[in-house]
Amino acid sequence: MxxxxxxxxxxxxxxxxxxxxxxxxxxxxxxxxxxxxxxxxxxxxxxxxxxxxxxxxxxxxxxxxxxxxxxxxxxxxxxxxxxxxxxxxxxxxxxxxxxxxxxxxxxxxxxxxxxxxxMYFVDQLKEMKKQFRHISDNGNDTIEQIDEDIAVTRSQMNFICPITQMEMRRPVRNKVCGHIYEEEAILEIIQSRKQKKKKVRCPKMGCSHVDVKGSDLVPDEALKRVIDSQNKQSWSTLDK
Known part of the structure; x- marks a missing residue:
């Protein structure tokens, strides 16, 4: 040997x-x-x-x-x-x-x-480029036009968590169905249902996904940055 x-x-x-x-x-x-x-x-x-x-x-x-x-x-x-x-x-x-x-x-x-x-990098980078290019293109618009564009973008991006019905601060995306939630809110639901040995249905209305797991959630950095950027822009507009 x-x-x-x-x-x-x-x-x-x-x-x-x-x-x-x-x-x-x-x-x-x-x-x-x-x-x-x-x-x-x-x-x-x-x-x-x-x-x-x-x-x-x-x-x-x-x-x-x-x-x-x-x-x-x-x-x-x-x-x-x-x-x-x-x-x-x-x-x-x-x-x-x-x-x-x-x-x-x-x-x-x-x-x-x-x-x-x-894959996460490519997906998020594509979304970042799209959203921040939109913000850049609006750089020379009037304040009224900027406010209107922000409202449209908010509607398109849906910054509101389907669970809390409030604007998200730490959005996470479900890799399975693609829907986005406030991290703390969805994890709280998952933990609560786990203790009862029950599965979690996606909180997004109309979604058929019935087994949301914590391991399926990834931070949506692109959306978070867009939310933060547009909130800063809104506060800047109000200050003026």
Missing amino acids: SDSARIPFSIIGTSLSSLKNCRSLISSGMDVATKVAFDLVESFNDDEDVNSMEKVMLEYAEMDREVDNYIRAFEEMISQIKREKPENIPDIENLLKEKLTAIESKNSDSDLQRNEKY
């Missing part, structure tokens, strides 16, 4: 833990890149600067896939070793390479576009 085959599981577990920590760091990097892109849009920077952040996100997505490949290879290797008799344990280094090669052979460019944080 080779020396590599006698490596204790504690060492393998440490390596696996380090890989998972790398994935966590990559996730944090993607969050920072997303925030920078949103800041650029909100500050009306050139599209070239904003688009450069999308390239950064794709690079992060590629790193995330690579780390995930290693984690899966490690987990498959450990699972196989545990099933083997001691005298049949293969060379760990070669087994890991074999598992990793098999996993990487199934990789494709479309994997990167399906990265959850990248």
Whole structure:
């Protein structure tokens, strides 16, 4: 039996833990890149600067896939070793390479576009560009026209939470049905129903989704920034 085959599981577990920590760091990097892109849009920077952040996100997505490949290879290797008799344990280094090669052979460019944080980035960035371009285009309008546009935009964006019937401060979007709620309000309902072992129907009138979960909710940063921006604009108008 080779020396590599006698490596204790504690060492393998440490390596696996380090890989998972790398994935966590990559996730944090993607969050920072997303925030920078949103800041650029909100500050009306050139599209070239904003688009450069999308390239950064794709690079992060590629790193995330690579780390995930290693984690899966490690987990498959450990699972196989545990099933083997001691005298049949293969060379760990070669087994890991074999598992990793098999996993990487199934990789494709479309994997990167399906990265959850990248998909969120693209979706929110598109909404940010649309809404803040609208605000920028109104820069030279009269106060009356700005007020009218704000009213129209509010109607289109529906800043009102279907639960509280108040303007949202921390909007979250349901990935399943696409509806948006005030974070605290929907989480309170989910928790209350969970204690009664009951499912939560989407509070949006007419929605057929009957199993809203906390894991399905993602912050709608684009909408939050539009709400904050237009509230600032409204207060500025009143001050004048």
